[in-house]
Amino acid sequence: xxxxxxxxxxxxxxxxxxxxxxxxxxxxxxxxxxxxxxxxxxxxxxxxxxxxxxxxxxxxxxxxxxxxxxxxxxxxxxxxxxxxxxxxxxxxxxxxxxxxxxxxxxxxxxxxxxxxxxxxxxxxxxxxxxxxxxxxxxxxxxxxxxxxxxxxxxxxxxxxxxxxxxxxxxxxxxxxxxxxxxxxxxxxxxxxxxxxxxxxxxxxxxxxxxxxxxxxxx
Amino acid sequence: xxxxxxxxxxxxxxxxxxxxxxxxxxxxxxxxxxxxxxxxxxxxxxxxxxxxxxxxxxxxxxxxxxxxxxxxxxxxxxxxxxxxxxxxxxxxxxxxxxxxxxxxxxxxxxxxxxxxxxxxxxxxxxxxxxxxxxxxxxxxxxxxxxxxxxxxxxxxxxxxxxxxxxxxxxxxxxxxxxxxxxxxxxxxxxxxxxxxxxxxxxxxxxxxxxxxxxxxxx
Numbered sequence: 001x002x003x004x005x006x007x008x009x010x011x012x013x014x015x016x017x018x019x020x021x022x023x024x025x026x027x028x029x030x031x032x033x034x035x036x037x038x039x040x041x042x043x044x045x046x047x048x049x050x051x052x053x054x055x056x057x058x059x060x061x062x063x064x065x066x067x068x069x070x071x072x073x074x075x076x077x078x079x080x081x082x083x084x085x086x087x088x089x090x091x092x093x094x095x096x097x098x099x100x101x102x103x104x105x106x107x108x109x110x111x112x113x114x115x116x117x118x119x120x121x122x123x124x125x126x127x128x129x130x131x132x133x134x135x136x137x138x139x140x141x142x143x144x145x146x147x148x149x150x151x152x153x154x155x156x157x158x159x160x161x162x163x164x165x166x167x168x169x170x171x172x173x174x175x176x177x178x179x180x181x182x183x184x185x186x187x188x189x190x191x192x193x194x195x196x197x198x199x200x201x202x203x204x205x206x207x208x209x210x211x212x213x214x215x216x217x218x
Numbered sequence: 219x220x221x222x223x224x225x226x227x228x229x230x231x232x233x234x235x236x237x238x239x240x241x242x243x244x245x246x247x248x249x250x251x252x253x254x255x256x257x258x259x260x261x262x263x264x265x266x267x268x269x270x271x272x273x274x275x276x277x278x279x280x281x282x283x284x285x286x287x288x289x290x291x292x293x294x295x296x297x298x299x300x301x302x303x304x305x306x307x308x309x310x311x312x313x314x315x316x317x318x319x320x321x322x323x324x325x326x327x328x329x330x331x332x333x334x335x336x337x338x339x340x341x342x343x344x345x346x347x348x349x350x351x352x353x354x355x356x357x358x359x360x361x362x363x364x365x366x367x368x369x370x371x372x373x374x375x376x377x378x379x380x381x382x383x384x385x386x387x388x389x390x391x392x393x394x395x396x397x398x399x400x401x402x403x404x405x406x407x408x409x410x411x412x413x414x415x416x417x418x419x420x421x422x423x424x425x426x427x428x429x430x431x432x433x434x435x436x
Contacts, residue, residue: 067295067299068292071289073286073289077282078282081282081302084303085302088303088306168395173395177391178387181387181398181402184399184402188403188406
């Protein structure tokens with residue numbers, strides 16, 4: 001029985017990695033949609049969110065089922081409860097990519113990001129991609145080094161997020177109010193996307209080391 | 219043993235109500251801080267968030283302890299897991315009130331909300347207050363009627379949120395870019411505050427009826 005239990009626990013971890021990859025693919029396509037006014041990319045993120053939601057519901061059901069049937073204790077219980085929390089974070093990452101794709105679709109055929117901000121948003125997309133890739137490694141291999149790097153990447157994201165506002169508030173900003181709203185919202189979505197990845201990494205660190213990393217005020 | 223177990227479960231529910239009240243008090247003071255440029259109100263929300271975080275950590279620890287010691291099954295297990303999720307939603311509501319208070323502090327001694335938007339933001343604050351009060355009733359008494367009302371209040375919040383953008387995008391908008399950014403962010407914070415309350419209400423409905431309410435794409 002215990003072996004089957006651990007197989008099921010491993011299968012849940014594998015599903016967490018799968019859903020993280022889907023969220024990563026979503027944020028990449030959302031960034032492309034945003035910068036290139038690529039409607040097809042935006043639509044693929046929007047229609048693809050259902051697969052993330054389905055996998056989320058599936059992981060939840062399997063974790064609840066394991067909890068009820070096997071009544072795990074100690075570290076197994078902690079792992080399972082942590083999986084339930086991580087999957088909620090990752091599902092939310094998918095929603096944030098979806099929000100970005102919707103901004104891109106709303107502004108099509110124009111790009112929602114005026115050209116003076118293209119480079120910064122491109123970099124935000126790249127940092128988000130790095131973060132989500134490391135997030136997968138952290139979940140799959142409990143890789144504490146990747147978790148530490150992920151935190152540093154998140155600091156870079158925070159700097160890029162501040163840079164958006166510096167450009168928006170420059171007297172030379174000619175993008176108008178509508179663009180400022182879009183940029184403000186997209187900046188927030190990227191930042192939150194990465195916050196959730198940080199949260200996942202911290203949960204894994206806590207599982208491995210028992211040391212809780214101080215939660216920043218998101 | 220079972221009686222003590224249910225006492226502890228009831229105590230967790232009571233703590234969820236307490237933390238919801240704290241989040242409600244925070245959003246009220248944050249709205250006041252925002253509209254009246256009331257620095258003292260803003261500071262009280264900012265310093266008060268630690269109490270919400272502490273109560274959150276406390277509820278988590280007690281729920282995990284109960285899970286490990288009592289190994290509940292069936293509806294008791296579901297109640298406990300749901301409590302863990304609800305407390306995360308409510309803690310996040312506190313963070314969103316904190317974010318609003320920080321916007322108010324950043325703009326002090328000016329008000330972050332230009333006068334043409336005062337009435338709308340005041341109404342958003344009032345709707346948030348109604349929603350959080352109903353959220354407490356839903357948790358404390360599993361009140362399905364209050365849960366249904368809360369959903370309707372959330373629709374009102376969504377309308378108010380749209381109204382903000384209508385004003386910002388009116389050619390007559392004279393508030394400038396900085397104000398547009400503040401209004402966009404605060405609008406998002408109020409909306410998310412209420413989304414989390416809806417999420418709590420839906421979790422309670424699911425506990426009571428076993429029927430999952432379709433999650434809107436937040």
